[in-house]
């Protein structure tokens with residue numbers, strides 16, 4: 001079949017380089033198991049694979065799992081055969097509750113929402129983590145290795161990762177959450193999963209404290225000498241790769257690649273919106289990527305005037321966006337700023353010391369070509385939620401509402417369709433939705449008897465020593 005991308009790419013081995021220029025290059029299996037690069041940077045493909053317009057148009061109307069395989073194939077290189085890749089995408093996306101996997105819903109003449117929450121844990125994290133769990137299993141079985149995943153969560157990553165790896169033989173997962181600071185639904189989605197390889201830890205402290213402990217584990221030579229530590233947050237390249245797919249499927253439904261589409265993305269760690277940048281690099285015509293932030297607006301300031309400086313985090317109704325430092329922004333700065341790893345390392349070391357930096361002219365201009373940004377406060381968020389509910393009969397969660405606010409205020413040409421990524425099911429955040437709309441969204445039946453099941457987790461003091469000792473004692 002002429003024009004099929006996988007035939008052209010199966011001979012290539014995709015190499016991955018670190019944004020900080022001094023870690024070894026790895027292949028796809030290597031970056032999947034590695035997480036963070038050894039020089040502190042993040043792995044990115046050495047070059048972007050390209051699709052022609054015809055190759056993109058050929059994907060129109062195909063099942064989601066097949067488009068996923070075509071988009072992932074050049075990144076996977078020769079680490080999986082095309083047949084095996086298709087088995088994995090079929091299995092990962094077969095678990096979604098909607099036949100379209102990520103259905104597109106129209107709000108009005110210009111606006112659409114892309115529902116990414118039909119996976120097992122009701123947030124878009126499932127789209128990537130269902131695939132990542134299978135990739136871990138595949139690559140570990142091949143080398144008869146094992147992986148100890150250590151992660152921190154403010155809610156959605158934890159449940160999606162636990163669902164994806166529960167019961168796997170060669171994987172242990174330790175998930176830290178800040179005690180009392182995740183919602184009941186979010187905590188129960190993690191703690192009611194009963195599998196011997198799942199270890200939930202509630203720590204005394206904030207999400208930032210939990211995240212800092214995880215970073216120390218990765219850098220703790222005594223731990224890494226005996227355990228291979230894996231990452232499930234979006235520093236892991238395979239997660240971003242899986243998220244590129246729905247930019248293609250949704251653009252194709254709205255007239256792409258002949259017609260440009262804009263996307264509005266509720267942004268925290270800059271992973272989801274970076275996947276849109278990757279889609280554009282691969283040849284998908286994208287009008288604009290709107291980076292939607294809440295009052296924790298470091299990314300909005302960086303994109304608007306080059307000022308990347310951290311403040312204090314304000315807790316909001318959209319907790320997955322309550323972030324100061326967006327790890328994946330480094331991938332963008334590297335890619336649009338000349339791909340100079342050593343310069344990037346200097347810039348990030350200075351940023352770590354001063355908690356502030358200016359973007360270079362190349363970084364600012366490179367980002368401005370595709371990205372715009374907007375900030376929504378609590379009123380903007382509630383208004384967007386009410387508008388969608390009253391005008392369009394669509395209930396949005398707080399994160400998605402912030403994305404819609406950006407979509408409706410960004411001044412996109414009215415002939416260009418704008419897709420807002422719906423990153424969580426409204427029932428994950430019932431209190432905020434009820435406050436804005438007066439209606440409490442019910443949990444979908446697929447999450448079952450979440451509130452009847454028994455929970456299991458340990459509570460630990462917020463010290464590194466306590467967490468480290470617990471992990472070493474319980475890791476296989």
Ligand SMILES: *Cc1c(COP(=O)(O)O)cnc(C)c1O
Pocket residue numbers: 123124125156157234266267268269270271272273320321399423424
């Ligand atoms: C994780 C998350 C986000 C932020 O995504 P990033 O890839 O970190 O930018 C937004 N909304 C929800 C509901 C999330 O779970």
